[in-house]
Amino acid sequence: MARHGSWEEGLPARRLEHADPVELPPPDVWPRTVPAVEQVLAHGVDLARCTVLVGENGSGKSTLVEALAMAVGMNAEGGSTGAAHRTHASESPLHEWLRVVRDPGAPRWGYFVRAETMHGLFTYLDTSRADSPWSRDPLFHGLSHGESFVALLGTRRFRGEGLFVMDEPEAGLSFSAQLHLVAELTEMARRPRTQVVLATHSPVLAAVPGAHLLELGEHGIRPSAWEELDLVAHHRGFLDAPRRYLRHVVDDLDD
Template identity: 60%
Template sequence: MGLRQPPVVRVSVPREGRAERLPLGRWPLTVPAVEHLVRRGLDLAPGVTFLVGENGSGKSTIVEAVAEAYGMGVEGGSTGARHTTRPSESPLGAALDLRRGIGAPRWGFFLRAETMHGFYTYLEETRVRRVDRPEPEEPVFHELSHGESFLELLRTRFDSPGFYCLDEPEAALSFSSTLALVAALHELVARGGQVLCATHSPVLAAMPGARILEVGPWGLRPATWEQLELVEHWRAYLTDPERYLRHVLG
């Protein structure tokens, strides 16, 4: 009996109708990483794939688009979620084609740091006891700190095989809580989950066994943790903060 495939095997944009849906010279195709994805596609391995890069490099645009193409709410939520406040997504998600894994679970969840406040309100307004997982009772996320609410969301939503998209989840987390996220992702993968995550965190990107794609003017390129510009800059800053701060502070 063959091994079950991950929920998403490949992400691509079909050539037919590509020019109409994603015109050259217009956003988001002006972003090198997005153009790279559109022209070459992206194979997703089982386990965790990190997209690491600067602000504006396109990593969040890609994660959001993949989540949308999978059927998740673009402002966060599980497959089928329709919570929305102000549509701002790019046309990339509607243009993507996902090759699904044979025999893989169809459930997924999108954790998007910048829209979680609205998502928590949506959960409160539509609170329904889930018959598949009735215990433990879901917390009231607005009554928790930002970091605590993220960890509770991990506890109540990241507990089964499926496809998980995360957009800069470390934004709400302390150092120790980021390590807790690494542990949660490790357990999730052990249960058969697959993760695509955009991050700025060298702590998160150091997760053993994860695949790293560095995002930048070159598009998308495989990298090891030691090769990341992000890691190089953090190491240099922690060794000599004044070297950086004297340029920032004049």
């Protein structure tokens, strides 16, 4: 894949590739069985100032963004490179097989948020707030899930330079909140030495202006334009004619 931008941009994660000479397990061992993962191990993948991964469940989106976050030292369950909370170890070993190619002088600060462990992250932030530099944080558990995420974006964690990795951040967000997130992501990606990488099922988040879109599937990974994404086509088709889709999953739906 072609590089995006110049090496002078100071991106924290210019490229993700196999950490040769790290030995890999056999190809029939997960997550090597995922075509997108195997493609990254074989050929690497270049990342832009804003990269959006889309694809069906099981296509490898979350596995890759998790591995990226962990490979640069972020906590597997969300948080910064300094976070240490832990509930249940479920991450893949992929981060141990990969290396992140950084631009010279790129910042090492980063933050990882993922939908499936957001509750644990907010618990960690609420219980450690008195002893942290983020003592002005709101009590996240006093807010709804969507409100908590928007409030987290409003803290100083997301105001500086660095690598911001998000896994399905649209979970719990209304349409208007997703639009707000698109605006935030756009502003973040325009800062010097700042990079955003996210995985999503949302056609709204995939529409971040200037984002490099990567579609994952049985084919592996391929760059795509927003209007060519299966994700967009399916949402458009459903909104145009919901019954055309529902009749395949609802047995007693009248024609």
